Amino acid sequence: MKTSMASQSPSQSTKAHAFVELQRRIIEIESPICLGIDPSHKTLPRFLYDDARRQGASEELALEEALVAFASALLRAANGLAAVCKPQIAYFEAFGIPGLKAFQRILKLAHEAGFLAIADVKRGDIGSTSKAYADAFLGETQGFKSKRQRAFEADFVTLHPYMSDDSVLPFLETALEYGRGCFVLARTSNPSAANFQSLRLDDGRQVMDVIADHIERWGESSRDRQYGLSAVGAVVGATCPEEARRMRQRMPHSFFLIPGYGAQGGVASDAVAGFREDGLGAVVNASRSIANAYQKHGLAIEDFERAARLEMIEMREKIGDALRHHV
Amino acid sequence: MKTSMASQSPSQSTKAHAFVELQRRIIEIESPICLGIDPSHKTLPRFLYDDARRQGASEELALEEALVAFASALLRAANGLAAVCKPQIAYFEAFGIPGLKAFQRILKLAHEAGFLAIADVKRGDIGSTSKAYADAFLGETQGFKSKRQRAFEADFVTLHPYMSDDSVLPFLETALEYGRGCFVLARTSNPSAANFQSLRLDDGRQVMDVIADHIERWGESSRDRQYGLSAVGAVVGATCPEEARRMRQRMPHSFFLIPGYGAQGGVASDAVAGFREDGLGAVVNASRSIANAYQKHGLAIEDFERAARLEMIEMREKIGDALRHHV
Numbered sequence: 001m002k003t004s005m006a007s008q009s010p011s012q013s014t015k016a017h018a019f020v021e022l023q024r025r026i027i028e029i030e031s032p033i034c035l036g037i038d039p040s041h042k043t044l045p046r047f048l049y050d051d052a053r054r055q056g057a058s059e060e061l062a063l064e065e066a067l068v069a070f071a072s073a074l075l076r077a078a079n080g081l082a083a084v085c086k087p088q089i090a091y092f093e094a095f096g097i098p099g100l101k102a103f104q105r106i107l108k109l110a111h112e113a114g115f116l117a118i119a120d121v122k123r124g125d126i127g128s129t130s131k132a133y134a135d136a137f138l139g140e141t142q143g144f145k146s147k148r149q150r151a152f153e154a155d156f157v158t159l160h161p162y163m164s165d166d167s168v169l170p171f172l173e174t175a176l177e178y179g180r181g182c183f184v185l186a187r188t189s190n191p192s193a194a195n196f197q198s199l200r201l202d203d204g205r206q207v208m209d210v211i212a213d214h215i216e217r218w219g220e221s222s223r224d225r226q227y228g229l230s231a232v233g234a235v236v237g238a239t240c241p242e243e244a245r246r247m248r249q250r251m252p253h254s255f256f257l258i259p260g261y262g263a264q265g266g267v268a269s270d271a272v273a274g275f276r277e278d279g280l281g282a283v284v285n286a287s288r289s290i291a292n293a294y295q296k297h298g299l300a301i302e303d304f305e306r307a308a309r310l311e312m313i314e315m316r317e318k319i320g321d322a323l324r325h326h327v
Numbered sequence: 328m329k330t331s332m333a334s335q336s337p338s339q340s341t342k343a344h345a346f347v348e349l350q351r352r353i354i355e356i357e358s359p360i361c362l363g364i365d366p367s368h369k370t371l372p373r374f375l376y377d378d379a380r381r382q383g384a385s386e387e388l389a390l391e392e393a394l395v396a397f398a399s400a401l402l403r404a405a406n407g408l409a410a411v412c413k414p415q416i417a418y419f420e421a422f423g424i425p426g427l428k429a430f431q432r433i434l435k436l437a438h439e440a441g442f443l444a445i446a447d448v449k450r451g452d453i454g455s456t457s458k459a460y461a462d463a464f465l466g467e468t469q470g471f472k473s474k475r476q477r478a479f480e481a482d483f484v485t486l487h488p489y490m491s492d493d494s495v496l497p498f499l500e501t502a503l504e505y506g507r508g509c510f511v512l513a514r515t516s517n518p519s520a521a522n523f524q525s526l527r528l529d530d531g532r533q534v535m536d537v538i539a540d541h542i543e544r545w546g547e548s549s550r551d552r553q554y555g556l557s558a559v560g561a562v563v564g565a566t567c568p569e570e571a572r573r574m575r576q577r578m579p580h581s582f583f584l585i586p587g588y589g590a591q592g593g594v595a596s597d598a599v600a601g602f603r604e605d606g607l608g609a610v611v612n613a614s615r616s617i618a619n620a621y622q623k624h625g626l627a628i629e630d631f632e633r634a635a636r637l638e639m640i641e642m643r644e645k646i647g648d649a650l651r652h653h654v
Contacts (some may be wrong), residue, residue: 040459041471044470058475063471088452093459114398122451123449126586129418132418141421141423143371144376144377159486163515164517199534207534
């Protein structure tokens with residue numbers, strides 16, 4: 001299988017993939033934080049919607065504007081504290097077309113404000129369908145229009161591994177063509193993650209180990225010279241430090257997206273378990289704990305932007321401290 | 328684990344889930360076909376776009392109209408031959424917002440034309456995010472608007488199992504609340520499916536067997552009295568008949584969505600391997616082989632609707648024959 005896998009990997013890319021730029025920026029700001037943007041109907045501040053309505057927007061447009069204003073405020077708060085943001089598409093799809101218009105605008109806005117952007121879409125399908133998704137989020141599409149266009153301007157997407165090569169390689173090929181990247185779910189942060197991911201195989205490995213070995217091989221030919229990072233990253237939760245250490249050993253060349261910090265219960269010392277020994281190769285995501293920090297800081301919801309900044313400053317310190325003790 | 332799983336399942340529903348209605352309609356038309364709607368830029372007929380442009384539509388609107396016209400034609404062709412359709416969202420996302428507007432309209436149109444609709448979105452995430460997706464495709468959302476609305480009017484969604492309970496139970500709860508259903512990927516039809524799905528565990532089972540056992544348990548409390556179908560269906564490919572038979576044994580109460588017929592290489596005798604002995608409990612999907620049937624029938628692309636109907640008539644006959652030999 002190793003041979004056939006290697007032969008299916010795209011050949012060495014000439015254009016640097018986006019993990020190189022992401023690592024460079026993280027080093028520059030000394031903060032491996034990913035700003036999650038999850039505007040659920042509980043998290044999205046109502047006053048943003050009311051503001052838009054007062055300015056004459058229809059209900060649909062006011063929703064779109066509120067979502068964009070929410071993300072804009074969080075991006076301002078994250079200036080110099082996060083190199084990358086991660087809007088979760090579920091919270092936009094739940095609002096229908098206005099939500100998806102906002103999702104599209106937020107990706108653009110993030111780039112204009114100097115952030116890289118992960119579209120947290122967790123896709124994965126048969127080859128032809130994965131190619132359509134890859135075009136949508138990482139590449140370009142034309143249809144019959146006069147010029148090629150980007151549908152959704154992401155630098156990275158998140159992917160489900162269950163269907164294997166057919167679900168990942170079309171994204172990898174598109175990522176290498178356009179200088180982008182992808183993250184494959186390896187060990188997720190949710191309570192029921194272990195049900196399938198920790199199943200023990202007859203050769204002693206767990207399912208997540210096999211996925212990890214595939215991720216390492218899928219990315220083999222795309223490693224960059226400066227940081228040794230491949231174009232295939234991995235999602236490894238902040239809630240499972242022992243497994244994160246094992247995942248790091250099996251995937252020395254993958255950049256890790258580490259969700260589960262904050263609202264999901266992961267603390268800084270656990271969150272850094274998946275970092276490389278040199279303190280590189282990973283980013284810790286927080287979403288709800290940042291957007292809802294005004295509650296913790298005893299501030300009004302109108303001050304959520306300021307509270308989000310305070311929360312990210314604190315998060316950067318905690319993760320920095322934990323990294324200094326990380327071996 | 329069995330005990331904790333059972334306690335996490337929603338209690339017996341009072342509203343019939345959508346698999347009951349789907350089974351009833353399949354029996355009525357004597358045709359277990361699912362019409363896949365996959366308008367890739369290669370499949371979508373250019374003349375539909377040109378027609379819309381000639382009528383003065385902008386490039387964006389013409390694309391939306393072409394996608395809707397494509398689906399409308401296929402739905403007309405499927406009248407009395409398919410009880411359910413399955414638009415694959417990747418092909419709509421690739422066209423950006425006009426694509427997603429078309430996706431939304433096509434789900435509505437399908438219902439108006441008397442079809443049930445599967446949103447083939449293959450979602451799956453942590454609990455709070457899965458709930459947002461479930462609201463988007465099976466339930467309702469309100470945001471701050473004056474009334475609750477459906478974002479995307481599907482009767483069923485497809486789901487990735489990798490994150491387990493957290494990925495499935497929020498959809499199941501929403502499905503039971505609104506009388507809908509979900510399909511979880513068990514054994515997919517793509518060439519690399521076996522890489523992870525067939526991994527052998529230390530207890531002798533394969534990964535797909537464990538997923539199947541979970542699907543059977545997740546659905547346990549939602550079985551209907553007439554057909555014995557649960558609200559948790561399974562995706563089992565037409566390209567793996569031996570495994571489909573095993574999947575049927577492990578999931579006697581799940582409705583199967585069987586992709587891979589036609590363009591992906593599955594033939595009728597293989598496709599029916601996952602049906603119950605009474606010939607019920609499954610639907611065979613075809614997408615490209617229906618939309619592109621004009622080529623096989625030596626017709627012009629302008630006749631794709633007529634060719635699609637011929638193809639579905641032939642498909643119904645072949646599957647009917649195969650079912651008569653199915654034990």
